[in-house]
Amino acid sequence: MPFSTKRTLGSPEITGDLGAKIALWLRPGDFIALTGPLGAGKTVLARAIISALGPSPEEVPSPSFTLVQHYPDLRLPAAHFDLYRISEQGELDELGIEDALEAGLVLVEWADRFESALPSDRLEIALEDTSPDMREAMLIGHGGWDARLRRSVDLAAFIDGAGWTHARRQWLKGDASTRAYERLVDPASGQSALVMNAPRGPDGPPVRDGLSYSRIAHLAEDVNAFVAVDRHLLALDLSAPQILAADTGRGFLLIEDLGNCLYGDLIASHSDLSAPYEAAVDALCRIHAAPPPDGLAIGDSKMHPLSRYDPAAMLIEVELLVDWAWPAWKGAPCPHDIREAYCDAWSNNLASLGGPEVLTLRDFHSPNLIWLPEREGAARAGLIDFQDAVIGHPAYDLVSLAQDARIDLPDGLERHIVDYWLACRPAHVADISRDHFEADYALLGAQRAAKIAGIFTRLAERDGKPDYLAHMPRVLEFLRANLVHPRLAEIADWFDEHVELELEIGRCAATA
Template sequence: MASHQLRDLPTPFLSLLLKDESDTRQLAEDLAAILKPGDLLCLSGDLGAGKSTFSRALIRNIAGDPDLEVPSPTFTLVQPYDLPRLPLAHFDLYRLEEPEELEELGLEENLEDSAALIEWPEMAEDLLPKSALWLQFRHGGDEGTRQVEFYSEDPVWGNRIFATLEVRRFLKTALNAGQIKRQHLAGDASLRTFEKIVVGDEHLVLMRWPFSDATLPENIRSYMDKVHLAKDCRAVAAIGGELRKIGLRAPAIKRADFDKGLVLSEFLGSETIVIDGKPVAERYFAAVDVLAAMHARKFPETVDLDTGETYQVPAYSADALVSEANLLLDWYLPEKTGTEASDQTRAEFEALWRGLLDGISEAQSGWVLRDFHSPNLLWQVGASGTDRIGLIDFQDTVIGPVAYDVVSLLLDARTDINPELENALFDAYLQKRKGLGQEVDPEAFKQAYVVMGAQRISKILGIFVRLARRDNKPAYLGHLPRMEGYLDRVMTAPILSDLKDWYQRHIG
C-alpha cells in the first residue's frame, strides 16, 4: 500500500485553530453552506485528527438531519448520499491499492452533478482535480485542540472560504452566543442565498446578498437595470419596514450589514399557502385580503432608512415591462421552435406590447411586490386577519399596475389554480376593496389584469427556460405546461386578440 504522505501543496491560504469538537462541527457547517455541485473537499491528517467528525457534521448538515447515520466508507471506499439539496459522495481511500483504482470508483462522474468528500486523498497521488480544496487536520498543542490548514490551486476557494467565515463572525457579533447553528434554507431563483439560524430555541433567517454591480457580468447587470431589480439589501429593509408600518407581516430585521450584504431577520416558518403542492382555498382568500389592504394604501416613492440613507422605489416603466416580456423571445421561443427571433419579429412583438400597456395606462398604480405567489406567502398558524400571511421576497418592489400582483397570486406559477378558484378569488378581491371604501371598476380592472397576466406569463416562460438551460436547473421545465395553460386562459380576452394571433403565428 502506498505511503500516507500529503502531496506537495502550495502554501496554505488559511490556518484555523479548533478548540474542540464543537468548533470542528461549526467549521463543517460553514463549508456546507457554500458547497455546490462539482466541489471536491480533500481531508488529510492522522487518525483521530478530526476528519471523521468533520465529515459526519458536513453530511448531516447538507442532509438537514442531525441524526443521519453516516457510516465510514473505509471498506466500501465510497458512500453516496442522494440528498435533495445537494447529492454528495463520501470517499475513503485508505485501502486503495493503486491510485488508478480511483477511476473505477466514479469520482469524475460524481462531480458532474454532485459534490464529493475524500478522506485519505493522498492515496490518489496526483490523480485528483487541481481545483480541489484540501484541508490538512493536525493535533493542536493543547489536548483536544486541532489545527486545520486550507490549500488549493484554485484561488476562488480562498474567496469562498473567507466569505462564509465572515458570515460566522457576523452571526457571533449579532447574536452574542456560543452555539449558533447554520442550516441551508430553500431560496428563490436569484443569486441570493438563505440560511436558517438556530440559537437555542430561537430561529432566524440569514439572507446573504453576495453580489454587487462590480461582481455581476455585464449582461446580467444590464438586464437588472432595465427591469429595476434591487441592487443591494437596503431594499429589503426599506420595503419590509413600510409593510410592517401598515400592519402587514413582513419579517422584522434583527441585524444587518448592508455593505457586506447580510440581513438577519425574523423566521416566519416554512409552511406556505399550498399543501402537498395543491392550493388551499382558505389561504388564498387570506392572501387576497393582504393584497386588498396593500392596494387601499398609498406607499411612498422614497423610504427613509434607519441608517440615515434613503431608498427610491423604482417605477415599473413600460420599458421594464417590455424588457421582461422579451425574455419569451430570448429563451422560450428558441426552446419551442428551434429558431431565434428575427429583428422583425422582435419589433412586432414590442409594438404589440407597447400598445397594450398604453391601453391600461390609467389603471391603478401602486407598490407591486412582483412575486406575490405561494413560495413567498408563509401561512401563520393561529393568526387572524392579514397576520395569517407572512410576506417574503419583496426586495424588487416597484411602482406599477397593482393588477400585476393579483395575477401573481391568482395565476400562481408554482401550483395549479383552476378557473373556478381564480374567478372566486378575483371577485373576492373586488369585494374586499369595496369593503375598504374603494369601488373598483370590474371591467377596467379585468383589462389590466389580463394584460398583466399575459406579460407575467410571457416573462416567466422565458425565465423558466433560462433557469433550465443557462443555470442548469432542468426542474423548471416541469412548470412550463402550467404557464402555457394560464396563457391560453388569459388570451381569450378580446383586448389580447392581436397578441394571441402573434403567439399562434410565431410559437404555435
C-alpha cells in the same frame, strides 16, 4: 495567496459542528479536498458533513476499501472518495469523480496524492493532530472558494455579533436568486430567527442603451431595498418580518422567523383556503390604499428610490421567452424578424397599459406568503421576498397571487380572489372599470407567464436547476388562457403563427 481560516477540534462534538457548518455552504458542483496523515480525522469530518446534509443515512462508512461511497438521497447528492490506494492517473480517471461533480458534492480523502488533477475551485481542509486529544483543521479556499470562505467567516462574525453565537444553524431552501437563508435556533429558549445572506449582485454587462438587465428590469442589487420595503410594510401594520440585526454593507440581515406554514403547504394539505387568500387580498388592499411613494426610508437619512414598472422593464422580461424558451423548444435561436415581431406585439400592448399606480411587490405568490392564523385581519398573511418592489399596476400582484406559477389553486379560487379584490379595493383605484381592469389583468398575467417561462428555462439550461421545468405546463396554460382576451389579439396571433402553445404544454408535461 488563498484565504484560509483555522479551527481547533477538541472533541467529536466540535468536529460535528464544523461539518454541519460546512454543509450549510455547499451547492452542486462543489469539491472538498481532505488532506492530512493517517488518523487525522479526515473520515470523521467527511462523515459529519454528509450527515448534516440529511436526512442522515443510517451509516457513513469509510470508502477506504470501496474507494467511493455514493449518497444520492441527501438534499445535495454526495460522493465520498478515498485515494489512499490509488497509485496511477488512469485509476483515478476510472473512479467517476467528474460525473459525481456534475451530480452534486464530491469529498475526496487523500486528495493531495493527485494535487495536479484537482479542480481549481475547491475547498481544501488540511487536518493534523496537535496532541493526543486535539486536532486542527485549516480551511483553504482555492479559486472561487476564496471569496466564499471569506464570506462564511464574515457571516459567522455577524451571527456572533447579533448575540446568537450558540444557536443551531439550520439550512433553509432558498429561491431562484443568489440569496441564501438559515434558521437559527437558540438551544436554551427554543427561540428562532432567520439569517438572510444576500451579497450585493454584480450589475452585469450592458444589454440595451448601456444598461444591464437588472437596471432595466429594476431588480434590487443589495439588501437596502429589502430593508426599505420591510419598514414600509411594517408601518402599514402588515406582517413583514421585523429586522433584528443588519449589516447592509456586507448584505447580512437577521430577521424575524414567521414560521413554516407557507401558502403552498396549505394547498397541499387540502386546508380551507378562503381565509388565507382573503387575508392576502386584504394585505394587497392595504398596500394599494397607501399613496405610492417615490422612495422609502432605509434609515434616518437614507432613501431607497422606487422605480416605475414601465414598458421597458416589462418588455425586457418577456424577451426571456424568445431568448431562452424558444431555443429550448425549437433547437435554434429565434430568427431576428420573428423576434422583432414578438417585441412589437408586446410593445404595442404594454404602451396601452394605464390606470392607477400602487406599490407592487412583484412576487406576491405562495412561496412568499406565510399563514399566521394567530394574528388578525390582513396581518394573518406573512410577507417575504419583496425587495424588487416597484411602482406599478394594482393588477400585477393580484394576478401573481391568483395565477400562481408554483401550485395549482382549487377550481374557482382565482375568480374568488379577483372578485374579492374588486369588492374591497380602495377608493383611489376604484375608478377603473371592471372591463378595463379585466383587460389589464389578462395583459399582466400574460406578461408574467411569458417572463416566467423564460426564467424557468434559463434556470434549467444555464443554472442547472431543472426542477423548475415541472411548473412549465401550468405557466404556459396561464399564458394561453390570458391570450384569449381580445385586447391581446396581436400577441395571440404571433403565438398562433410561431409557437403552438398546446403542443409545448404537452411536451413540457411529458418531460416534467
